[in-house]
Amino acid sequence: MDNITTQHLANKLLAMADDELILAHRDSEWTGHAPILEEDIAFANIAQDELGHANIWYELRQALTAEEPNQVVYFRDLAGYRNAQIVELPKGDWAFSMLRQYFFDMLEQVRLPTLMNSSYKPLADAATKIRAEEIYHLRHTYTWLKRLGLGTEESNRRLQNALNELWPYAAQMFVPVAGEYSLVAADIVPAPTAVEAAWREQVEPFLTSIDLTIPANWPTQRPARSEHTKHLATLLADLQEVARFDPQANW
Amino acid sequence: MAYEDTKFEVFKQDKEDRPHEAVGTVHAPDEEIALQHARDVFARRPDCHNLWVIAEKDILKRTIQEIDQLIVNDSDAPEQTYLVCVKTGKRRAMTYVKHIGEVTANSHEAALKEALHKFNHKKNVYVWWVFPQTAVTQNDDEDIDILFTPGLQKAYRQPNQYHTVMPMRRIVHEEETA
Numbered sequence: 001m002d003n004i005t006t007q008h009l010a011n012k013l014l015a016m017a018d019d020e021l022i023l024a025h026r027d028s029e030w031t032g033h034a035p036i037l038e039e040d041i042a043f044a045n046i047a048q049d050e051l052g053h054a055n056i057w058y059e060l061r062q063a064l065t066a067e068e069p070n071q072v073v074y075f076r077d078l079a080g081y082r083n084a085q086i087v088e089l090p091k092g093d094w095a096f097s098m099l100r101q102y103f104f105d106m107l108e109q110v111r112l113p114t115l116m117n118s119s120y121k122p123l124a125d126a127a128t129k130i131r132a133e134e135i136y137h138l139r140h141t142y143t144w145l146k147r148l149g150l151g152t153e154e155s156n157r158r159l160q161n162a163l164n165e166l167w168p169y170a171a172q173m174f175v176p177v178a179g180e181y182s183l184v185a186a187d188i189v190p191a192p193t194a195v196e197a198a199w200r201e202q203v204e205p206f207l208t209s210i211d212l213t214i215p216a217n218w219p220t221q222r223p224a225r226s227e228h229t230k231h232l233a234t235l236l237a238d239l240q241e242v243a244r245f246d247p248q249a250n251w
Numbered sequence: 252m253a254y255e256d257t258k259f260e261v262f263k264q265d266k267e268d269r270p271h272e273a274v275g276t277v278h279a280p281d282e283e284i285a286l287q288h289a290r291d292v293f294a295r296r297p298d299c300h301n302l303w304v305i306a307e308k309d310i311l312k313r314t315i316q317e318i319d320q321l322i323v324n325d326s327d328a329p330e331q332t333y334l335v336c337v338k339t340g341k342r343r344a345m346t347y348v349k350h351i352g353e354v355t356a357n358s359h360e361a362a363l364k365e366a367l368h369k370f371n372h373k374k375n376v377y378v379w380w381v382f383p384q385t386a387v388t389q390n391d392d393e394d395i396d397i398l399f400t401p402g403l404q405k406a407y408r409q410p411n412q413y414h415t416v417m418p419m420r421r422i423v424h425e426e427e428t429a
């Protein structure tokens with residue numbers, strides 16, 4: 001792989017890893033607070049899976065840039081984070097967190113099959129490993145969304161509110177990173193436009209089928225992944241505090 | 252709570268040729284979610300080939316002391332297959348109610364009576380469970396790769412592998428002697 005392609009792939013892997021890391025952190029905030037004990041365990045499991053996936057992407061990136069994952073996570077400042085804004089939003093109510101998780105699970109669902117055939121073999125192998133877990137995540141969020149959407153007046157209202165809030169942010173998940181189209185041309189990653197179309201093709205009929213109204217606007221003007229909401233700063237302060245308190249500590 | 256959850260007994264089969272064993276309970280609004288919870292609570296890391304969930308209300312549980320009072324009423328309900336499970340031995344830890352076979356009967360009580368007869372060679376049985384086969388919800392065979400295989404590829408540590416005991420003792424000791 002030439003130097004420029006390596007740099008582009010490192011950009012893409014960083015965005016993928018940051019999405020998983022920040023989502024895992026928000027999901028983990030439910031630990032001890034989920035609706036029932038069994039769901040507490042289930043969602044903590046999922047948070048831990050996403051953290052594991054983040055680590056896989058950071059390690060793939062390490063092979064290209066020699067940057068060590070713990071350094072990248074704990075000692076990189078906010079300006080360097082490339083996660084989509086949707087994953088940094090506060091956890092909200094249960095409907096909000098389930099819908100966000102579903103949006104992300106569906107992104108994986110439409111993206112991973114192409115990544116499994118990536119011309120970059122380490123990426124293809126990693127995608128194959130992650131895929132089975134993501135199928136399970138999707139099953140979990142499907143199950144919840146069906147019950148929330150078709151449940152009571154209150155559960156439907158809360159889910160509709162979550163949808164109205166999350167919809168504009170969902171569109172930003174598909175914003176390409178710098179150099180992404182050269183990776184597409186080299187059959188390393190799928191085209192973001194194809195992923196976006198496949199995602200909407202899956203998500204929109206499902207949301208309609210559980211009695212939700214799809215918001216009218218699907219934003220075409222979207223912020224770059226270098227732009228963040230005010231919520232990322234507080235999240236990173238929480239995430240990085242202990243590691244920065246004693247950088248030499250031996251874990 | 253705003254809604255009533257049902258309590259389900261969870262049976263786990265470690266490998267294809269092993270019996271199902273009752274490993275604990277989960278609460279869930281329905282069978283589908285109960286099965287998901289069962290996977291998360293009992294089978295995320297350990298060996299697992301198959302899970303059953305059965306609503307607790309569908310299970311007749313009797314200790315050997317209670318069996319003397321077993322009353323089997325005449326019933327014109329249709330006959331069906333009941334699964335029979337037993338707990339043998341008196342140890343409290345690591346002894347499970349295990350699936351041992353099936354009987355045909357038209358009520359829980361009749362099934363238990365039939366089980367006592369059919370499995371009377373079983374020694375040291377302390378608890379009997381019977382439930383209709385129709386009360387069992389289980390995962391599909393094609394789910395095995397999704398539900399149970401990923402966990403097997405992961406390392407996980409037992410609590411005693413974190414090496415925290417000695418450092419904590421040292422810290423406490425230092426604080427006490429400071």
